[in-house]
Amino acid sequence: xxxxxxxxxxxxxxxxxxxxxxxxxxxxxxxxxxxxxxxxxxxxxxxxxxxxxxxxxxxxxxxxxxxxxxxxxxxxxxxxxxxxxxxxxxxxxxxxxxxxxxxxxxxxxxxxxxxxxxxxxxxxxxxxxxxxxxxxxxxxxxxxxxxxxxxxxxxxxxxxxxxxxxxxxxxxxxxxxxxxxxxxxxxxxxxxxxxxxxxxxxxxxxxxxxxxxxxxxxxxxxxxxxxxxxxxxxxxxxxxxxxxxxxxxxxxxxxx
Amino acid sequence: xxxxxxxxxxxxxxxxxxxxxxxxxxxxxxxxxxxxxxxxxxxxxxxxxxxxxxxxxxxxxxxxxxxxxxxxxxxxxxxxxxxxxxxxxxxxxxxxxxxxxxxxxxxxxxxxxxxxxxxxxxxxxxxxxxxxxxxxxxxxxxxxxxxxxxxxxxxxxxxxxxxxxxxxxxxxxxxxxxxxxxxxxxxxxxxxxxxxxxxxxxxxxxxxxxxxxxxxxxxxxxxxxxxxxxxxxxxxxxxxxxxxxxxxxxxxxxxxxxxxxxxxxxxxxxxxxxxxxxxxxxxxxxxxxxxxxxxxxxxxxxxxxxxxxxxxxxxxxxxxxxxxxxxxxxxxxxxxxxxxxxxxxxxxxxxxxxxxxxxxxxxxxxxxxxxxxxxxxxxxxxxxxxxxxxxxxxxxxxxxxxxxxxxxxxxxxxxxxxxxxxxxxxxxxxxxxxxxxxxxxxxxxxxxxxxxxxxxxxxxxxxxxxxxxxxxxxxxxxxxxx
Ligand SMILES: Nc1ncnc2c1ncn2[C@@H]1O[C@H](COP(=O)(O)OP(=O)(O)OP(=O)(O)O)[C@@H](O)[C@H]1O
Ligand SMILES: [Mg+2]
Numbered sequence: 001x002x003x004x005x006x007x008x009x010x011x012x013x014x015x016x017x018x019x020x021x022x023x024x025x026x027x028x029x030x031x032x033x034x035x036x037x038x039x040x041x042x043x044x045x046x047x048x049x050x051x052x053x054x055x056x057x058x059x060x061x062x063x064x065x066x067x068x069x070x071x072x073x074x075x076x077x078x079x080x081x082x083x084x085x086x087x088x089x090x091x092x093x094x095x096x097x098x099x100x101x102x103x104x105x106x107x108x109x110x111x112x113x114x115x116x117x118x119x120x121x122x123x124x125x126x127x128x129x130x131x132x133x134x135x136x137x138x139x140x141x142x143x144x145x146x147x148x149x150x151x152x153x154x155x156x157x158x159x160x161x162x163x164x165x166x167x168x169x170x171x172x173x174x175x176x177x178x179x180x181x182x183x184x185x186x187x188x189x190x191x192x193x194x195x196x197x198x199x200x201x202x203x204x205x206x207x208x209x210x211x212x213x214x215x216x217x218x219x220x221x222x223x224x225x226x227x228x229x230x231x232x233x234x235x236x237x238x239x240x241x242x243x244x245x246x247x248x249x250x251x252x253x254x255x256x
Numbered sequence: 257x258x259x260x261x262x263x264x265x266x267x268x269x270x271x272x273x274x275x276x277x278x279x280x281x282x283x284x285x286x287x288x289x290x291x292x293x294x295x296x297x298x299x300x301x302x303x304x305x306x307x308x309x310x311x312x313x314x315x316x317x318x319x320x321x322x323x324x325x326x327x328x329x330x331x332x333x334x335x336x337x338x339x340x341x342x343x344x345x346x347x348x349x350x351x352x353x354x355x356x357x358x359x360x361x362x363x364x365x366x367x368x369x370x371x372x373x374x375x376x377x378x379x380x381x382x383x384x385x386x387x388x389x390x391x392x393x394x395x396x397x398x399x400x401x402x403x404x405x406x407x408x409x410x411x412x413x414x415x416x417x418x419x420x421x422x423x424x425x426x427x428x429x430x431x432x433x434x435x436x437x438x439x440x441x442x443x444x445x446x447x448x449x450x451x452x453x454x455x456x457x458x459x460x461x462x463x464x465x466x467x468x469x470x471x472x473x474x475x476x477x478x479x480x481x482x483x484x485x486x487x488x489x490x491x492x493x494x495x496x497x498x499x500x501x502x503x504x505x506x507x508x509x510x511x512x513x514x515x516x517x518x519x520x521x522x523x524x525x526x527x528x529x530x531x532x533x534x535x536x537x538x539x540x541x542x543x544x545x546x547x548x549x550x551x552x553x554x555x556x557x558x559x560x561x562x563x564x565x566x567x568x569x570x571x572x573x574x575x576x577x578x579x580x581x582x583x584x585x586x587x588x589x590x591x592x593x594x595x596x597x598x599x600x601x602x603x604x605x606x607x608x609x610x611x612x613x614x615x616x617x618x619x620x621x622x623x624x625x626x627x628x629x630x631x632x633x634x635x636x637x638x639x640x641x642x643x644x645x646x647x648x649x650x651x652x653x654x655x656x657x658x659x660x661x662x663x664x665x666x667x668x669x670x671x672x673x674x675x676x677x678x679x680x681x682x683x684x685x686x687x688x689x690x691x692x693x694x695x696x697x698x699x700x701x702x703x704x705x706x707x708x709x710x711x712x713x714x715x716x717x718x719x720x721x722x723x724x725x726x727x728x729x730x731x732x733x734x735x736x737x738x
Contacts, residue, residue, distance in 0.1 A: 048689075049692070050689050072689060073692045073693075073696060073697045073698070075693075076692065076694055076695040081693075084690065088684065088686045088687050088689075088690040090687050090690070090691070090704070090705055090708055091708055091709065092707070092710070092711035092712075093704050097704075098691070098696075101700065102691075102695045102696055105694075105697075106695045141708065158694065162694065162695070
């Protein structure tokens with residue numbers, strides 16, 4: 001589904017990613033961990049197509065297509081979803097209107113009929129309920145005045161509405177209380193399927209108790225320094241990141 | 257990052273859709289302004305003596321006045337002798353009695369502008385007065401309105417048919433000596449609309465005037481007067497467009513509103529005069545004086561404006577709150593793009609007790625344009641318990657445009673409560689990217705964000721026009737409805 005090869009990225013001449021290799025197969029969940037400032041969000045932004053990054057080297061292939069060549073909205077319509085670390089507020093635009101436009105843009109791209117207002121509302125209610133949110137939230141402006149936890153849950157709601165193929169969740173667990181964490185994890189787990197993949201960026205092993213990853217990667221200083229299975233997350237939890245660069249032999253090659 | 261800014265600016269550089277010229281036989285006065293010009297216009301309209309005298313007095317006052325220099329706009333000196341002060345389609349010489357008699361060329365023009373003048377057409381719930389250059393060419397639904405006791409006609413006709421009403425109220429809110437452009441307008445005003453809502457009547461439909469400048473090198477000086485008697489209500493909307501020409505053209509209108517006890521007037525403007533080309537050539541100078549007097553207790557005047565056109569806009573729709581408990585409102589969206597300049601805002605003068613006013617101003621600047629909000633809130637000594645809330649938000653698109661806020665506050669009564677909030681933001685690349693990431697293309701994302709920003713104003717517009725206004729914003733800044 002996704003192949004990242006030797007990806008080098010800089011911002012304003014400053015190198016941030018220094019040769020990332022990662023393979024994501026359909027139906028798998030990859031956790032990406034790593035110290036602050038190591039480049040996790042940068043990787044997520046580059047995958048989603050945010051402006052302002054210089055791709056110095058390398059390639060990203062998504063379902064056989066050159067992902068880096070696509071406009072961000074096309075990537076989205078093709079099934080790439082990013083749950084933002086810091087969801088953006090858009091005053092005056094209701095979540096309902098926004099999501100309806102988004103869902104219909106995606107449907108149109110797939111050659112499907114656009115949803116009517118009624119059909120959309122029905123779908124939205126169906127998706128929002130399990131996330132422990134009131135449908136009234138749809139009438140509020142996008143993220144405006146939302147609490148930290150509400151913003152994160154709204155991201156998961158949007159993901160559920162858009163049914164992506166590749167979902168990148170950037171610290172969706174940060175700032176969630178334990179109940180919300182479970183709700184969000186359930187939301188993700190219910191979307192897990194044989195043709196949908198997840199890249200879950202997190203600082204906490206706790207999330208991975210709920211969303212059990214197939215692979216865990218450690219991003220450090222712009223590179224994937226270490227990859228392993230879910231036990232790697234436990235090891236990181238007890239030892240921190242300090243030991244990684246000193247370790248002589250990485251446990252596994254990046255990805256599978 | 258610069259590429260996103262360029263993209264935005266590309267999107268904001270849209271073509272003006274209403275720039276065509278109607279080829280029609282016109283009677284046009286040669287350029288120049290003297291007492292004879294004033295006499296000609298007055299005679300052409302078969303005006304009574306008192307009105308000619310009123311005009312001549314205004315003309316003499318104007319001659320001793322100078323153009324205001326305080327607005328935050330710049331333009332080359334206007335030569336008032338090089339402008340023609342009267343242009344009218346020949347076919348309008350004897351004003352058509354019914355719509356069937358209106359020149360088909362004119363009907364086609366309005367059709368093209370999206371304002372069909374047939375009464376059964378799209379705007380079935382709206383009565384339209386169509387003003388073409390210096391004259392009104394048609395007014396729809398007159399009979400239906402007359403049944404309700406509402407007078408809706410061109411001001412020239414009103415002078416003939418209801419001279420006592422016109423004489424009583426004309427210049428009573430904006431006296432000719434008020435300012436340079438008001439004096440000029442008083443001397444040479446050609447046409448405009450007159451509305452009178454008698455006591456206790458709720459006007460059965462929206463009223464609107466559609467102003468079209470067509471003739472070259474001609475100024476448009478319209479005059480609108482709306483009087484709402486006790487316990488009455490009217491919602492009125494004006495729209496305006498002009499052809500694309502390399503020369504600047506002057507539009508200096510005066511609008512006066514009078515609300516008596518418990519009366520409510522809702523006045524909405526969708527201003528889309530030709531803004532000039534992307535290099536700043538041509539476009540309308542829109543120098544307008546609009547003012548409403550809330551004379552009666554608990555009366556209310558509400559101004560809503562969506563200003564997207566004109567090379568330069570200079571206007572401050574204001575409310576004089578005389579009646580106790582009267583209410584003034586000003587909701588404004590002003591968009592400037594390319595080389596456009598806008599200096600607009602409002603004045604809320606609190607005179608009566610417990611008067612309240614609300615100001616919501618949204619300025620959007622793109623290109624190398626300049627957008628200023630200028631507002632005065634004045635609380636007079638007797639205005640016990642007066643309240644004002646002002647909110648002025650500016651949005652910048654790109655980094656070569658300017659947004660400015662000049663709020664003036666004069667409080668002479670200690671019991672008054674005055675609140676002012678102001679924000680300036682750049683249209684966020686973060687916001688655009690967020691919407692892009694959900695599958696929405698940039699053009700639509702910009703439109704959505706801008707429409708969201710203007711929501712508080714758009715929801716004040718009459719339904720039929722809210723959609724129109726959003727579309728207009730879309731054309732000015734490109735994009736779809738939000
Ligand atoms: N727009 C930018 N301009 C300059 N430097 C940037 C920019 N965005 C990110 N960086 C830098 O790139 C590096 C990687 O940032 P990134 O946000 O990808 O880290 P992260 O791994 O997501 O960190 P965290 O765990 O704190 O979220 C940091 O040093 C950051 O300061
Ligand atoms: Mg991050």
